[in-house]
Amino acid sequence: MSENHSAAEPAASPRTTSFRYEAALAADIEARWQDFWDAEGTYEATGPEGGPGAAGEAGDAAARPKKYVMDMFPYPSGSGLHVGHPLGYIATDVYARHARMTGHNVLHTLGFDAFGLPAEQYAVQTGTHPRVSTEANMENMTAQLRRLGLGHDKRRSFATMDPEYYKWTQWIFLQIFNAWYDDAADRARPIGTLVEQFESGERETPGDWGPWSELNAAQRADLLGEYRLAYASDAPVNWCPGLGTVLANEEVTAEGRSERGNFPVFKAKLRQWNMRITAYADRLLNDLDALDWPEAIKLQQRNWIGRSEGARVDFPVHATSGADRAVTVFTTRQDTLFGATYMVLAPEHGLVSGPDTIVPDAWPEGTHEVWTGGYATPAEAVAAYRKQAAAKSDVERQAEAKDKTGVFTGAYAVNPVNGEQVPVFIADYVLMGYGTGAIMAVPAHDSRDFAFARAFELPIRCVVEPTDGRGTDTATWDDAFASYDAKTVNSANDEISLDGLGVTEAKARITEWLERRGIGEGTVNFRLRDWLFSRQRYWGEPFPIVYDEDGIAHPLPESMLPLELPEVEDYSPRTFDPDDANTSPETPLSRNGDWVNVELDLGDGRGVRKFRRETNTMPNWAGSCWYELRYLDPRNSERLVDPEIERYWMGPREGQPHGGVDLYVGGAEHAVLHLLYARFWSKVLHDLGHISSAEPFHKLYNQGMIQAYVYRDSRGIAVPAAEVEERDGTYWYGGEQVTRLLGKMGKSLKNAVTPDEICAEYGADTLRLYEMAMGPLDVSRPWDTRAVVGQFRLLQRLWRNVVDETTGEVTVVDSEPDEATLRALHKAIDGVSRDMEALRFNTAIAKITELNNHLTKAGGPVPRTVAERLVLLIAPLAPHIAEELWYKLGHRTSVAHADFPVADPAYVVDETVTCVVQVKGKIKARLEVSPSIADEELEALALAEDAVRSALGGAGIRKVIVRAPKLVNIVPA
């Protein structure tokens, strides 16, 4: 510690000579206290372990109620922060500081989500190693954030790119790889337990696999791959030639383009790693109920998981080979089965190609011309349509959604309820990825089927009686009748009749019939699909997987972790013409022969063998899937987190049945990506016994966005917002009128305001107050630099209420505050306490301002007890000035650990309350009454009022509503 600013005596060495609270003094105060906090470790949290990575004393900290407060960690971007970025960090800091002052043991820190595409792209352009540029960015961002005075436990920080961190990301991957979902137990279990079941015969191998004992190693590996929660498969994936990588469904926009870069995305069959998140669909859905999350986010997750109840139904069909096959469809409207007049398969469906094909050599006699697409044979027609569909990006499919296209396969299936032959089509309005990739078409009661039926002149049979007066003659309809609130008709065979039943009843009846006949069953279908987990990138976690000479995947033993990224010369994935679908990925890691081809002893008793490494890397989401666990125990080299520590900070407890972080703040844009993946990993780790929590984040809060005005000239080009002048509601830049719109803040829109410039002009405390005072945390609002001064003035007045501006001496007195001041004080304490708890910082600041204004108006010196409590009230929001004033008031320990004031109820309620007396809702009189007045007494007082009696004018009273002590309303007869 240097002589100039001893940590123990931070106020002893002011670097400015003025005692007026201005930018220079604020900067001085802030720098001194930030140094003090760092030196003292003011915000270091101690759990049951006595601190991270150290076997210290638990002390009394762990005995206090814990509060784990967390932010969605940042990606260290090279462009630096603007004032929108730290909004959430400031909010969690205020919340955490308040919690600390109310007796909680608080854990709050911040790390970096360091893997990602921008660093890699920068590396490709400049040749700088992504680690180097990312580290520089992190340093920059850390410096910017330090100025804000965030009370983080800095010992707990890390970056996802640190090998000591991603060692455990890889370890978790192996846990997931080595696990299967046991439906009987409804949880994940180690894959060894499945092998045991196969070996003992307790479980039979599925389908055509044959007995376990007769399978060779490769076959066993393939079979187990069908159970593992992390598995490689050749499924159609989203291939993005422009980025040179495959993408998860969640990373593809509704327009069928990449979320990053906006390149076209195509379906391609590629061998890729997947996570079996679908096994958790039900739990991911159900456990949402117990979470304290915004309803909008829960809804988005529910929609994404997309649970729908319905039935599977088999429609018998003959394969061209002569074998009996069935088209299995999924439907949510099994009650309309009698109205199914044709079927549609997705173009990629297995029954229109290969050995099981149902496509005949020639068109059946009398095939309608529009069904054939003009082709001579069904095979040609199907092949052409399949080719056309594969070449279409989702954008194009989307654009043509209104015009139904498709082609007849030449095959007929049998509708099991009435034995009718129904033609089977392929069409791209049926998606291979949803349900079974096949539907029964009920044109009368589904608008898509209706459009298709009209285009292909297929019969439309009404089986649900319309309630809108259109009648049952479908020839006169312009659209399907799809209401759920109507009766079934025309739906009977020799065994069953649905006629006259409502939808629910009819569904139940037909499902039971299908199940009895063994040709269908009630099922639940999910929209959620498995998570595509591999990427063709350099800057991500390598997979801890090697392949032997038979191509069998082996996990690396734990002792070989972390598997570090090799140094390479070329970081770039091979990219292609963005529109060329006929390309395939090439990973950057595959070009490093020395790294890829290795001889290893995996410790499986088979000695040193030759292996080839997996050359894909994990997606960006991997690191953020579990970081909440690592903050708890960041230096543990033996385990990802010590179980006792995890249980203390995150374990289940009253009101939090699945455990989790107490408050997690971040943007709503992660509603389904990060938040769903993190929940999934949390559940797997929970099932395998590694953690006690089954949810990562108990309470989630989405902060709004800070928006900014964007000014554009006549060409539509953004002009520097800071240089635009306003004249009578119009905006001018360089003599030209420009238009104003509300948009995002950012460099490209030339409207970014940095925290640095606001700190320089007013100080960090003012910036913090302004950001919190702008409005409710969860609402987006425009930044207004000239309004910042309002919060600066608050701090100036606060300063003046405690300190003499000319001498720097404290001016408080030891006299008793007057009654009015006590009431103002305790009302403020009461209100601020409740607002802090509920994250309503804007109204908390308003109440502090009111109290401060009251003291200013009262004039004269402020009583010490009031000044001290005012300082404590503002301490979570403006910690630097609070520390300084707290010190000046004679305290020698940090205000961060002082007790937050508690309101005295006696002063929170007013001595008298104004009671309004209404006659028929119109105010006739006001009474000053005690807040504890009884209803009867108040009613009597009200009725005795002259104004009330004259208003009643002798009329009788029908009713008197008394809401003591505020209101009496008399209703005349």
Place this chain on the structure above:
RNA sequence: GCGGCCGUGGCUAAAUUGGUUAGAAGCGCGGCGUUUAGGUCGCCGUGGGAGAAAUCCCGUGUGGGUUCGAGUCCCACCGGCCGCACCA
């Protein structure tokens, strides 16, 4: 198209959740004061309309409804934002 959220002064926003007088707090604006001057100073005022004033009338996107009482609840419409989107 389906689902969700939201409309309050010139601007950002309050309103103990159905209970008085809507508009706390801040910005902006106006006035006065201190100052040689300036404002990142102090004080006062500031929803609209009428009036010298007391005071009165109107007012929470529009129209209806429920209620003794509606910014708050219900219905319809208008406007805005977000999510999903051929999901069978």
